[in-house]
Amino acid sequence: MMTALILSALLASTPASPRLSRNDVPGxxxxxxxxxxxxxxxxxxxxxxxxxxxxxxxxxxxxxxxxxxxxxxxxxxxxxxxxxxxxxxxxxxxxxxxxxxxxxxxxxxxxxxxxxxxxxxxxxxxxxxxxxxxxxxxxxxxxxxxxxxxxxxxxxxxxxxxxxxxxxxxxxxxxxxxxxxxxxxxxxxxxxxxxxxxxxxxxxxxxxxxxxxxxxxxxxxxxxxxxxxxxxxxxxxxxxxxxxxxxxxxxxxxxxxxxxxxxxxxxxxxxxxxxxxxxxxxxxxxxxxxxxxxxxxxxxxxxxxxxxxxxxxxxxxxxxxxxSTGLVYLMLKGVGLFGADGKPFTADVGISVTRTVRDNGQGPALALVGKVDELGDLRVLGALETVDGSGLFAVPLSATAKEGDTLQLSQPKQHTVQTGQPAELMLLKPLEKASTYRIERIIRFER
The missing domain is CATH 3.40.630.10 (Zn peptidases)
Structure with a gap:
């Protein structure tokens, strides 16, 4: 009986949880x-x-x-x-x-x-x-x-x-x-x-x-x-x-x-x-x-x-x-790039995307059009998706590339990434053999 009385007193002193009135808009x-x-x-x-x-x-x-x-x-x-x-x-x-x-x-x-x-x-x-x-x-x-x-x-x-x-x-x-x-x-x-x-x-x-x-x-x-x-x-x-x-x-x-x-x-x-x-x-x-x-x-x-x-x-x-420019769709963080002189450097790559509608032969369909919009130290920008590019190189996508393929880049200066170009890239991992890389990921948006 005493336990019941104590419990009753505690409940009486506890504020009731707020409840939505039927007149209130749902949360x-x-x-x-x-x-x-x-x-x-x-x-x-x-x-x-x-x-x-x-x-x-x-x-x-x-x-x-x-x-x-x-x-x-x-x-x-x-x-x-x-x-x-x-x-x-x-x-x-x-x-x-x-x-x-x-x-x-x-x-x-x-x-x-x-x-x-x-x-x-x-x-x-x-x-x-x-x-x-x-x-x-x-x-x-x-x-x-x-x-x-x-x-x-x-x-x-x-x-x-x-x-x-x-x-x-x-x-x-x-x-x-x-x-x-x-x-x-x-x-x-x-x-x-x-x-x-x-x-x-x-x-x-x-x-x-x-x-x-x-x-x-x-x-x-x-x-x-x-x-x-x-x-x-x-x-x-x-x-x-x-x-x-x-x-x-x-x-x-x-x-x-x-x-x-x-x-x-x-x-x-x-x-x-x-x-x-x-x-x-x-x-x-x-x-x-x-x-x-x-x-x-x-x-x-x-x-x-x-x-x-x-x-x-x-x-x-x-x-x-x-x-209005504080976000990119995809960020390649700290990825290796090749300069016009063929020398490697490290930078962030920001890819922006816009939606468009195109006729795919069966009626209108959505397409995501991407381009390289930012290049350099992009630490002040956010991204909807971020890829850690440490230990990887980004180069333009080749027509026949598939993930897992190996390739050679004998002329790195021919594989530069620049702002304004379509967001069609390969992320490459260097292998032990000089100038040889494995394709780790393909990034492709519509042109």
Whole structure:
């Protein structure tokens, strides 16, 4: 009896573990699991998603839940593809989200479609119902369908839509501006991708997600709208860091007078920029889509619940700023090279990679194009993959080479590695016989 009384007293004095209310958005890890349930598995990888895929998904949402989704064609691209505006919710405050202004920046388009599906299938959950009752959401999931068709940054006129906010020479820019002017949203989300060379500050860590509360003047002043955008970025940071520790950066906030995010803020729609960057995996798409999904869910919940207003601006301003050249895809560390005089020296080799889409005869397919981008002492750079080159030499790849083969290099000065050349290399181990090497590894990317 005494033991039971003591145990009861201890339990009574122990603070209860915090529990999520049914009104709270699930935590980041839980949201990634929920994303797996709603992700449109019929969609190809984001770089291969085309206007027809987006159109099909939006029409399916409208057909399966006509009481929830409104769908309208608000414009046409240069080549006549429909620019779709989907809206849902009944709240008095309007939110505008737009994705893929640049046709080769596709990750958030898929995440946005997945999030809309989540809202459809989970609308009875209290936190989802609160979003739909407090906010009215408006999304243009693919603002540059002609660019997406070619997997290129610019539209079919060759114009960067994100530098056309003032001149309005593209039909896509005119459509987005007219939609903003009609809706007058109190906040906007500008969804992009950034190159895989972006690192978080000087940490060498990949900037998998970068955030920005867009400036509205050269002085980068604050007003209530931009302060709110900063607080929303702070909420997103706190949600994403458990999923990507050290991989959330802050995008350069220099004012760009022609850009949509900056002008949206100036027009009265403070803009949150989300830039999706590199991920340390050979299969980066799923985790990057997940990060965008979690960012959208937590940000919109914070706006609907009032949590955003309570966030600390310091949590945004303390995010390390991006370094746009601080990362390479593959680093060969301390590898032997041959100079133009044939003499050996030791250096690091940094290989950068860009994604492109090519027709392989059976339709569009992804390709990784690599080049030697950096050479020398690269200790200040990070890498998604690092290879210890100690005791090895790097030389350009020969056409018939296979790993395990032996070869002779009688003229080392003919086997130099230089910046700008394709990332097609062999790592060689010197053997006892002079000028004889064994091929330890072949590095090959697309040209």
């Amino acid at each position: 980041p890890q839980a949201l990634t699991k929920l994303w797996e349930q709603v992700h449109a598995k019929e969609l190809p990888l984001p770089p291969l998603v085309r206007h027809s895929h987006v159109e099909k998904q939006l029409k399916r949402l409208r057909e399966t839940a006509p009481e929830l989704f409104q769908l309208e064609v608000v414009g046409q691209s240069v080549e006549g593809r429909a620019l779709y505006h989907v809206s849902l919710g009944t709240g008095p405050r309007h939110v505008l989200l737009w994705s893929q202004m640049h046709g080769d920046e596709p990750t958030a388009t898929t995440a946005l479609l997945d999030f809309l599906e989540y809202l459809r299938t989970h609308r009875e959950e209290p936190w989802v119902a609160r979003i739909l009752s407090e906010l009215t959401l408006h999304a243009v999931p693919m603002i540059n369908p002609d660019g997406a068709e070619r997997y290129q940054r610019r539209n079919a006129q060759g114009i960067d839509i994100n530098r056309d906010a003032l001149a309005l020479q593209t039909p896509e820019a005119r459509t987005l501006k007219a939609l903003r002017d009609r809706l007058k949203p109190f906040i906007g989300f500008n969804l992009h991708n950034q190159s895989w060379r972006h690192a978080v500050g000087n940490t060498g860590r990949p900037a998998s997600i970068s955030l920005l509360a867009a400036a509205f003047d050269e002085a980068r002043s604050d007003n209530p709208g931009r302060v709110l955008a900063k607080k929303v970025c702070a909420v997103i940071r706190d949600a994403l860091e458990p999923l990507a520790p050290g991989q959330v950066g802050r995008y350069d906030d220099s004012f760009e007078v022609r850009a949509f995010g900056d002008n949206m803020t100036r027009w009265g729609t403070p803009s949150v920029l989300i830039e999706t960057g590199p991920w340390p995996s050979r299969t980066p798409d799923a985790p990057l889509i997940q990060l965008n999904f979690v960012a959208l869910a937590t940000a919109l919940d914070a706006l609907a619940s009032g949590k955003a207003e309570k966030a600390e601006v310091a949590r945004y301003e303390s995010i390390p700023e991006n370094d």
